[in-house]
Amino acid sequence: MKVAGPKQQTLRRLDSRALSTALVGWYARARRDLPWRHSSEPYPVWVSEIMLQQTQVERVKDFFSRFMERFPTVDSLAAAAEHEVLRFWEGLGYYRRARQLHAAAQQIVAEYQGEFPRSTIGLRSLPGIGRYTAGAIASIAMNLPEPIVEANSRRVLARLAGYQKRLDRPGDDEPMWTLAKSLVPKQHPGRFNQALMDLGAMVCTPDRPLCGRCPLARFCRAKQQGSVDRIPLKAQRRAVVQVREVAIVARRGNRVLVERRTAGEWWAGLWDFPRALLPQRDPLKGSAVALASAVLKGLKCRKPEHLATLKHSVTHHRVTLEVVQCQVTEAGPRTIGRRWVRLAELPTMAMASPARRIARIQALHEPIETILSLRK
Numbered sequence: 001m002k003v004a005g006p007k008q009q010t011l012r013r014l015d016s017r018a019l020s021t022a023l024v025g026w027y028a029r030a031r032r033d034l035p036w037r038h039s040s041e042p043y044p045v046w047v048s049e050i051m052l053q054q055t056q057v058e059r060v061k062d063f064f065s066r067f068m069e070r071f072p073t074v075d076s077l078a079a080a081a082e083h084e085v086l087r088f089w090e091g092l093g094y095y096r097r098a099r100q101l102h103a104a105a106q107q108i109v110a111e112y113q114g115e116f117p118r119s120t121i122g123l124r125s126l127p128g129i130g131r132y133t134a135g136a137i138a139s140i141a142m143n144l145p146e147p148i149v150e151a152n153s154r155r156v157l158a159r160l161a162g163y164q165k166r167l168d169r170p171g172d173d174e175p176m177w178t179l180a181k182s183l184v185p186k187q188h189p190g191r192f193n194q195a196l197m198d199l200g201a202m203v204c205t206p207d208r209p210l211c212g213r214c215p216l217a218r219f220c221r222a223k224q225q226g227s228v229d230r231i232p233l234k235a236q237r238r239a240v241v242q243v244r245e246v247a248i249v250a251r252r253g254n255r256v257l258v259e260r261r262t263a264g265e266w267w268a269g270l271w272d273f274p275r276a277l278l279p280q281r282d283p284l285k286g287s288a289v290a291l292a293s294a295v296l297k298g299l300k301c302r303k304p305e306h307l308a309t310l311k312h313s314v315t316h317h318r319v320t321l322e323v324v325q326c327q328v329t330e331a332g333p334r335t336i337g338r339r340w341v342r343l344a345e346l347p348t349m350a351m352a353s354p355a356r357r358i359a360r361i362q363a364l365h366e367p368i369e370t371i372l373s374l375r376k
């Protein structure tokens with residue numbers, strides 16, 4: 001491994017015990033108090049790790065507690081309907097994670113009598129559990145000396161090793177896995193792994209790391225070489241794509257039309273208001289009735305009103321969403337994936353996050369005259 005020059009070999013073979021002792025000692029004093037750390041059972045460890053993929057710790061805290069209250073065991077999760085699991089995932093984004101969590105729970109119950117497989121190979125055979133999550137569950141909940149590499153620990157490891165190559169493409173971080181494997185101790189591997197992540201989150205931060213307060217400073221090659229600011233090598237950011245869309249809130253008395261997003265769309269499986277892409281410039285001028293009717297596929301719209309302009313992001317897309325409300329007198333033909341629902345039902349449905357924001361412009365719970373007076 002390129003990170004392993006003669007000095008690095010020394011770090012790995014001779015100093016790993018001292019490094020581990022320093023790190024775990026720091027962790028005992030400084031660890032973050034996170035709700036999922038109140039138990040070291042596989043189930044909460046697993047749920048939290050899946051939630052933490054692509055979602056910030058602070059945001060996960062509330063979602064985790066609410067989710068565990070509703071689905072306290074792997075059996076209760078397996079027995080739930082998918083739409084309910086999605087409902088409790090709402091707001092966390094990347095809903096594929098929730099579907100896989102649900103599918104894995106069903107597999108654990110069906111094939112393993114509700115017990116988690118006790119090896120990383122067995123864990124990785126479950127939907128949504130990759131190398132990192134398997135390592136986290138195995139080390140934290142099963143006390144197995146398995147390594148983990150995620151964004152925080154990857155940065156710490158790269159700096160410790162003075163590793164100055166790219167880490168953002170598939171396979172780039174293989175040397176970090178090798179290094180992590182060589183460092184993880186047999187005793188308290190879970191604490192060591194969590195300490196590495198906490199150090200990355202609290203001390204060895206992406207910008208301006210607190211090297212003066214770092215328990216691993218004496219082991220750190222980047223610090224010795226003066227290359228901390230250059231490690232890890234920064235990846236080029238993906239170009240931002242601007243997208244403009246319209247969402248139609250079609251009202252029929254106290255009912256509103258919703259559509260279920262299909263596979264391959266953003267928020268697949270969740271309910272949303274009918275939507276369409278718009279041209280970038282001046283999308284609504286003079287054509288709101290025709291536009292709404294077209295989006296609603298033939299339903300006749302009256303009194304279109306521009307309710308709001310919402311902005312949100314999906315991956316590298318920056319979406320501007322124009323929300324238009326209109327009145328519809330007929331339900332139209334039955335269409336798969338479309339439903340007229342009572343306004344009071346919306347809070348109980350699993351909805352795409354922009355749709356939830358629209359539903360909260362509330363507004364939708366009020367007569368149209370009230371909405372208009374609120375907007376003045």
Ligand code: SF4
Nearest residue numbers: 204209211214217220
């Ligand atoms: S000394 Fe600085 S760069 Fe090295 S591990 Fe500690 S915080 Fe990170």
